[in-house]
Amino acid sequence: MAVALDNNGRHQVVIIGGGFGGLYTAKHLAKANVNVTLIDKRNFHLFQPLLYQVATGTLSPADISSPLRAVFSKSKNTQVLLGEVNDIDPKAQQVIMGDKVIPYDTLIVATGANHSYFGKDNWKDLAPGLKTVEDAIEMRRRIFSAFEAAEKETDLEKRRALLTFVIVGGGPTGVELAGAIAELAYKTLKEDFRNIDTSEAKILLLQGADRVLPHISPDLSEVAAASLQKLGVIIQTNTRVTNIENNIVTFKQGDEVTAIASKTILWAAGVQGSPMAKVLAERTGVECDRSGRVIVEPDLTIKGYRNIFVVGDLGNFSHQDGKPLPGVAPVAKQQGEYVARLIQKRLQGQTLPAFHYNHVGSLAMIGQNLAIVDLGFLKLTGFLAWVFWLIVHIYFLIEFDTKLLVVFQWAWNYITRNRRSRLITGREAYVEAKTNNITQVAN
Amino acid sequence: MAVALDNNGRHQVVIIGGGFGGLYTAKHLAKANVNVTLIDKRNFHLFQPLLYQVATGTLSPADISSPLRAVFSKSKNTQVLLGEVNDIDPKAQQVIMGDKVIPYDTLIVATGANHSYFGKDNWKDLAPGLKTVEDAIEMRRRIFSAFEAAEKETDLEKRRALLTFVIVGGGPTGVELAGAIAELAYKTLKEDFRNIDTSEAKILLLQGADRVLPHISPDLSEVAAASLQKLGVIIQTNTRVTNIENNIVTFKQGDEVTAIASKTILWAAGVQGSPMAKVLAERTGVECDRSGRVIVEPDLTIKGYRNIFVVGDLGNFSHQDGKPLPGVAPVAKQQGEYVARLIQKRLQGQTLPAFHYNHVGSLAMIGQNLAIVDLGFLKLTGFLAWVFWLIVHIYFLIEFDTKLLVVFQWAWNYITRNRRSRLITGREAYVEAKTNNITQVAN
Numbered sequence: 001m002a003v004a005l006d007n008n009g010r011h012q013v014v015i016i017g018g019g020f021g022g023l024y025t026a027k028h029l030a031k032a033n034v035n036v037t038l039i040d041k042r043n044f045h046l047f048q049p050l051l052y053q054v055a056t057g058t059l060s061p062a063d064i065s066s067p068l069r070a071v072f073s074k075s076k077n078t079q080v081l082l083g084e085v086n087d088i089d090p091k092a093q094q095v096i097m098g099d100k101v102i103p104y105d106t107l108i109v110a111t112g113a114n115h116s117y118f119g120k121d122n123w124k125d126l127a128p129g130l131k132t133v134e135d136a137i138e139m140r141r142r143i144f145s146a147f148e149a150a151e152k153e154t155d156l157e158k159r160r161a162l163l164t165f166v167i168v169g170g171g172p173t174g175v176e177l178a179g180a181i182a183e184l185a186y187k188t189l190k191e192d193f194r195n196i197d198t199s200e201a202k203i204l205l206l207q208g209a210d211r212v213l214p215h216i217s218p219d220l221s222e223v224a225a226a227s228l229q230k231l232g233v234i235i236q237t238n239t240r241v242t243n244i245e246n247n248i249v250t251f252k253q254g255d256e257v258t259a260i261a262s263k264t265i266l267w268a269a270g271v272q273g274s275p276m277a278k279v280l281a282e283r284t285g286v287e288c289d290r291s292g293r294v295i296v297e298p299d300l301t302i303k304g305y306r307n308i309f310v311v312g313d314l315g316n317f318s319h320q321d322g323k324p325l326p327g328v329a330p331v332a333k334q335q336g337e338y339v340a341r342l343i344q345k346r347l348q349g350q351t352l353p354a355f356h357y358n359h360v361g362s363l364a365m366i367g368q369n370l371a372i373v374d375l376g377f378l379k380l381t382g383f384l385a386w387v388f389w390l391i392v393h394i395y396f397l398i399e400f401d402t403k404l405l406v407v408f409q410w411a412w413n414y415i416t417r418n419r420r421s422r423l424i425t426g427r428e429a430y431v432e433a434k435t436n437n438i439t440q441v442a443n
Numbered sequence: 444m445a446v447a448l449d450n451n452g453r454h455q456v457v458i459i460g461g462g463f464g465g466l467y468t469a470k471h472l473a474k475a476n477v478n479v480t481l482i483d484k485r486n487f488h489l490f491q492p493l494l495y496q497v498a499t500g501t502l503s504p505a506d507i508s509s510p511l512r513a514v515f516s517k518s519k520n521t522q523v524l525l526g527e528v529n530d531i532d533p534k535a536q537q538v539i540m541g542d543k544v545i546p547y548d549t550l551i552v553a554t555g556a557n558h559s560y561f562g563k564d565n566w567k568d569l570a571p572g573l574k575t576v577e578d579a580i581e582m583r584r585r586i587f588s589a590f591e592a593a594e595k596e597t598d599l600e601k602r603r604a605l606l607t608f609v610i611v612g613g614g615p616t617g618v619e620l621a622g623a624i625a626e627l628a629y630k631t632l633k634e635d636f637r638n639i640d641t642s643e644a645k646i647l648l649l650q651g652a653d654r655v656l657p658h659i660s661p662d663l664s665e666v667a668a669a670s671l672q673k674l675g676v677i678i679q680t681n682t683r684v685t686n687i688e689n690n691i692v693t694f695k696q697g698d699e700v701t702a703i704a705s706k707t708i709l710w711a712a713g714v715q716g717s718p719m720a721k722v723l724a725e726r727t728g729v730e731c732d733r734s735g736r737v738i739v740e741p742d743l744t745i746k747g748y749r750n751i752f753v754v755g756d757l758g759n760f761s762h763q764d765g766k767p768l769p770g771v772a773p774v775a776k777q778q779g780e781y782v783a784r785l786i787q788k789r790l791q792g793q794t795l796p797a798f799h800y801n802h803v804g805s806l807a808m809i810g811q812n813l814a815i816v817d818l819g820f821l822k823l824t825g826f827l828a829w830v831f832w833l834i835v836h837i838y839f840l841i842e843f844d845t846k847l848l849v850v851f852q853w854a855w856n857y858i859t860r861n862r863r864s865r866l867i868t869g870r871e872a873y874v875e876a877k878t879n880n881i882t883q884v885a886n
Contacts, residue, residue, distance in 0.1 A: 082591045423485075426577070
C-alpha cells in the first residue's frame with residue numbers, strides 16, 4: 001500500500017513500553033514513512049543489565065538511563081507519551097489510556113516482565129526485587145543501612161542478622177548482586193567502620209536449580225560458583241524458599257529445612273509477564289504460558305492478529321529450539337529490529353521470513369577481575385572474561401551518551417575500590433534517620 | 444595539659460553535622476591527638492552549592508556527595524555515627540541520641556540552616572525548598588513533570604499554569620535555579636515535545652530585596668539581572684509573597700497585588716537556623732537572632748561555654764563588621780578549620796586570636812557562558828566569569844573524588860545541551876505515572 005506523506009494518511013504504529021524491545025522497534029522506524037507513538041510510564045529508558053551496580057553503590061541511576069524524549073528528539077515521526085495503558089481494543093484498533101484512546105494500525109506490546117514471587121506477593125516488601133530505579137535505590141538503602149545498623153548494634157545475634165545478606169535466585173542478577181555485596185563487605189567497607197568487622201558478613205545465594213547461571217554451559221557455571229565462593233559467597237543450589245517472616249527466611253534443600261535470620265533479603269528469582277499479558281489474553285484470546293508470558297507466532301505477532309506484535313521479555317517465542325528464548329536484552333533488541341523491518345516490508349506489500357534469534361552469548365560479572373563469558377565457540381573466565389564483559393557493556397552503552405561517564409566511574413572504582421554512589425536516600429531513609437537513633441557508642 | 448596516647452584518656456571531640464562546617468572541623472582534627480565523633484543524619488556529605496544542578500537535571504546526587512565513612516576511612520581517630528541528636532546536656536558534657544549518651548570534652552554544633560517560610564509552614568509542600576538530595580529529586584520531578592503534563596493538556600489556561608515557573612528568592616540559589624530552568628525551557632527541551640512549544644514557558648523570579656544577589660556589588664547585581672532577563676527570566680524585585688493556594692501564588696510589590704497560576708512554585712528564600720539552635724538556647728541560655736541562628740562569641744564558642752562551638756550557617760558571627768557573616772560554604776570551612784586549630788592550641792595550653800573571615804568573593808552561575816564573579820578587587824561578568832566559576836567549583840570539588848566526573852558531565856552538557864539526568868523518579872513519580880494517564884493525544 002502506498003503511503004501518503006500527509007501525517008493523517010500515514011500508517012500509525014503504537015508501541016507500549018520503552019525498554020529494549022520498544023526502544024529498538026521505535027529506533028528502527030525513525031526514518032520509516034510511518035507515525036510512531038511510544039508510550040511509557042517513565043520518561044526514560046533504563047539499561048537494566050547494570051541496575052545491580054546502582055543497587056550496590058557503583059553507578060547513579062542517570063548513568064544507566066536515557067531520557068526517551070532526548071532519544072527521539074530529532075525523529076519527527078515519533079512522539080513520546082508518558083502514561084499507562086489500561087486497555088486495548090483490538091477490534092477498533094485502539095489503545096486506551098484513562099479516558100483517551102489512541103488509534104493504531106500496528107501495535108507493539110513490549111511491557112516486559114517482573115520477578116515472580118510464586119504466589120507469595122506479600123514477600124515483595126520483605127524481599128524487594130530489582131526492576132526499576134526505585135527498586136535499586138531501595139535495595140541500596142537496605143544494604144548500606146544494614147551495615148550502619150550493625151555498627152550500632154550491641155546484641156550479637158541481632159548484629160549477625162544485620163550482617164547476613166540473603167539473595168534469592170542464582171541467575172545473572174542474583175550472581176552479580178551476590179558478588180557485588182561480597183566485594184562491598186570484604187573489601188570496600190573493611191576500613192570504614194569502628195565497631196564491626198564487615199568481613200564477618202555472611203552472603204548467602206539461594207538457587208532453585210542445580211547450579212547457578214543455568215543458561216550457560218555447566219563448566220562455566222561451575223567456574224562462576226567457585227569464583228563466588230572464593231569471594232566469600234555461600235551458594236546453596238536445589239533450594240526453594242518456603243517462608244519469609246519477621247526477618248527470618250526459611251528454605252528447603254531436599255528434606256532439609258533451614259531458617260536463618262537476615263535483615264536484608266533480596267529477590268532475583270522468577271519471571272512473571274507484566275499485567276499487559278492478561279489484557280491481551282482477555283481481548284484477543286491469545287494464550288499465555290505459566291509465567292504469564294504471551295505465546296507469540298514465528299513472526300512475533302499473536303494468533304489471529306496480524307497487526308499486534310509482542311517483543312522482548314513479555315513474549316514466549318519457542319519456535320527456535322522448542323524452549324522459550326531467554327528474557328535478555330539481545331533478544332528484545334533483535335525482536336524490535338525485526339518487527340520494525342517487517343512493518344516496512346509489509347507497507348511495500350512484502351514480508352519477511354520468521355524471526356530467528358542470533359545468539360550472541362552470555363555474560364556475567366562476578367567481581368573485580370572476575371567474570372564469565374560463554375559465546376559458544378569461545379569460553380572465557382577470570383580476568384580475560386572480565387575485560388570482555390567491560391568492552392561489551394561499554395559497546396552497548398554507545399547509544400547512551402553516558403558511556404564515557406560509566407567507563408570513568410568503573411575505572412575510578414577499580415583504582416580506589418570506593419563505591420562513591422553509596423548514598424542512603426529516599427523518603428524512607430530520611431524518616432529512618434529521624435527516628436532510629438543510634439543504640440550504642442563505642443570507640 | 445598533656446594528652447595520653449591511650450584512647451580513653453584522649454580529649455573527646457563531638458561534632459554534630461557533616462556539612463562544610465562539621466566536615467572541615469573533623470578533617471583538620473584527623474591527625475590531632477584527640478578522638479573525634481562525627482554525627483550526621485545522613486551517610487554522606489553534600490556539596491550543596493551544586494544541588495540546583497541536580498534539581499534541573501545536569502548532575503546526579505552521587506556526583507556532589509561524598510560518603511562520610513569513606514572520607515574518614517583512614518582517620519583512625521575519627522568515628523562516624525549515623526543518627527539524630529535529640530538533646531545536649533552541657534553540665535554533664537553529653538550529647539543525647541535516643542536512649543544513648545555520648546560524652547564530650549569539646550562539642551561542635553554544625554547543623555546548618557533551612558529555608559524560612561516566614562511562619563507559613565504549610566507553604567512547604569506547595570513550594571518546596573532545596574536543601575537535601577530528596578528536595579532536589581522532588582524539585583526535578585516537579586519541573587520535568589510540569590512539561591510532561593503540559594504536553595498532554597488541551598485547556599490553554601491549564602497549560603499556561605503548567606508552563607509557569609515561579610521561583611521565590613533572588614539569592615544565589617534562586618538566581619541559579621531561574622537561569623537553569625530558562626535554559627531548559629528555551630534551549631534544551633525545545634525540540635523534545637510535539638504538542639507544546641516549551642519556549643512559551645514563563646519563568647518568574649520574585650525577590651524581596653530591591654535587587655537580585657544583594658550580597659554582591661550593585662553594578663554586578665544589575666548585570667546578573669540583565670543576563671537573566673536576556674535568558675527570558677522575568678524578575679520582580681521588592682516583592683513579597685502573600686499567599687500560596689490552589690496552585691496560585693499571590694504577591695505584593697508596593698501596593699500592587701498580583702495573583703498568578705503556576706503548577707511549579709520553588710522556594711529559595713529566607714534563613715532559619717536548624718532546630719538544634721533552640722536546644723542550645725534552652726540548655727545554655729545562649730541568645731539566637733531573629734532567624735533562629737545562634738549568636739557566637741569572637742572565638743566561635745557560645746556565651747558561658749568555652750567548650751561548645753557553633754560553626755557554619757547555624758551561627759551568627761557579627762564581630763567582623765557588625766553584620767552577620769553570610770551562610771556560605773567558605774565561612775563554614777574557615778570556621779571549621781579555625782575551631783580545629785583552636786582545640787589543638789588549647790590542648791597545648793595556648794590559644795588563638797579571634798576568628799577572622801577571609802572574604803574570598805562571591806560567585807553566581809546564571810547560564811551557559813554567563814556568570815557573575817565579585818572578588819572585591821576583581822569583577823567579572825559573562826564568559827570570563829563563567830570560566831572562573833567553573834574553575835573555582837572544580838577546585839573545591841577536589842576533595843571529592845567526583846571532580847573529573849562532574850567536569851565531564853558539564854563538558855558534555857555544554858556540547859550537547861542535553862540534560863541527561865532529567866529522570867522523573869521517586870515514589871511519587873511512580874504513583875503519578877500509574878494514576879495520571881494522558882489526557883490528550885495529538886501528532
